[in-house]
Amino acid sequence: MTQFSGRSTRLVAVGLAVVAASAPLAAQQRARAIGLAPGVFAPGPNNAITDVAGVRVGHETVTLGDSVRTGVTAIIPHGGDLYRDRVPAALHVGNGFGKLLGVTQLRELGELETPVLLTCTLCIWQAGDALAQYMLAKPENANVRSINPVVGETNDGQLNATRARPGIAAAVNRALANADSGRVAEGSVGAGHGTVMFGWKGGIGTSSRKLPASLGGYTVGVIVQGNYGGVLQMAGVPVGQLLGRYAFQRDVERAAGTPPGAGGFGDAGAEQGDGSCMIVIATDAPVLSRNLERMGARAVMGLARTGSSASNGSGDYVIAFSTSPRVRRSPDATLSTNDELGNEAMSALFQAVTEATEEALYDALLMATPVSTRAGRVNPLPRDSVRVLLQARGIRAPR
Template structure:
């Protein structure tokens, strides 16, 4: 097999893909927002179970009593998202966020509720609202088999840590597919200059969608001969369907996007921030097809806007609307780069019928260099 078809794990900046004008944080990850932790647990059993769980913890304290403001933005609602009616009603999170497979949200939510209720400080808590997002990894995973999901939830929560975040075919991204190639988990961050508040925005994505892949405006999907609607617009030259490529033919699939920031925002402006993440998704070539569930969950870790459920009066020091534009730019950039990382860091995953291979990185590198896009300082 030619080296250009083998693929190799690299982050986007190794290829010169550094969207935007703002600088990433230390790890170029959602964990650059102080206190945020991420944990993965991959479930791979037999010849057909290829899924996992990813946990995002907003801070290391009592999540139920020291709640963070949160919001949901729906780009296209073809999916299942557990716990969002209460999140939208109250504008806050009281549990970690979990990401998993489409039919795994209920056992995952139950395991998360048990994990929260088992904490000694929650002995008198009568109800809990777990928030669990999903994408359909049925191209590689037997989605009806939810073996090991509860255990994976506990493992992901136990492994949650700050610092560098594993990307690619791990955790909730183990069975996902993007644009007909192997997809996965990706992350990125941006730090605003001091003149704009010095705030950090971090993004974590679970990529499992299709469309017409482009990177920095370069039509990579078309150059590689794999893109949505190809059989309709170029039926003579269209290649034989690649394994796992069925969902990519019309751009179907889903994407979960989680945003963390230390900017003091409440639910209204967090929802506005989430809307801009969809712009980053679009820049990669997604048009949010009918069968695509594209959801954004955003939260603020800033202590000035946290909530205590027992408080009768809430006073918050929220950032004004005029200060939002730089954050909008930052989240658009970080989302685009996180999605590139999800693709570029993926490794091959096989089930009993096929192997889904990652994007051919060497070929992508040549296409980018031909347009003057050179490697950046790695982060």
């Protein structure tokens, strides 16, 4: 198996950077199409969070003029009355540099009573108000006097005029109306329209895992909004270093006395790996908030496998929920009786979360398309170069 080190690493990186700069962009491909299939468990039929029965996802991409590049992504846990048939939920914070609406009640009660929205940093309050209006407008909620919308965000300000915030309420309503099961659009769509990962275009990614019947047969699905940095690695291959674009690059090269690379970042925050990642987990396993929070912690392990170290300026949040009818909750219940999995049954779910998160993040990168604004243009990861690097390590597309 080919190894890269020292001067050969530098030559490979320079050569691939030249190829990437001169060649047309390869077509979008999901991770599995180039041999990236993390872990041991098989994906569901769509390899998406929607493989968890009842879960729907909707996007609305907002493009206005030469400066607004943002959007909304909606995750709906089930098709029933979300306010009265609540799903248990939990939050895990990898690094808390961010703004997550509705978090205190989610943690206090361990449940969701609305869909989950993802959007841009300064859009969360408008998105939250629109989600509250959406829920309160339902006839069955005519007497509801309080609602707790949950909205996550990442800062897409490198490409998006994030202070403008036009049309967000309308985008929320369209994303909710568009939500569907089945295949999920990925890349530069919805809340991933203006995001950046490792200096390349980021976006939305999703993946799932189906446990064998002997382990319960449960499904775990993950969707991510990738907008973070670090030192990109894919299946252990140091892709970011080999392509000459990684966090702390200027300082590392200066210390080594080597000429500066061509793949640097545009600002000090990006140079240090700053950015954020929202991760949403769904499962049909009967799991309550305590063990859902433990599942959320394992998603951060999948995030780390891609090369993130959760920098100071990175907001890394995980929301996990269970759709199982065996653990649903009514707001009027005075006695809760649940048939939940025990701790000893959780390990396979932890493994599934870690695998699906890693793959979803690869998909966010590989499915992204170029986005341009008056602030500049961010191109996707050069897929052909990545394919060459993976093949050199024996990682190939399935025949």
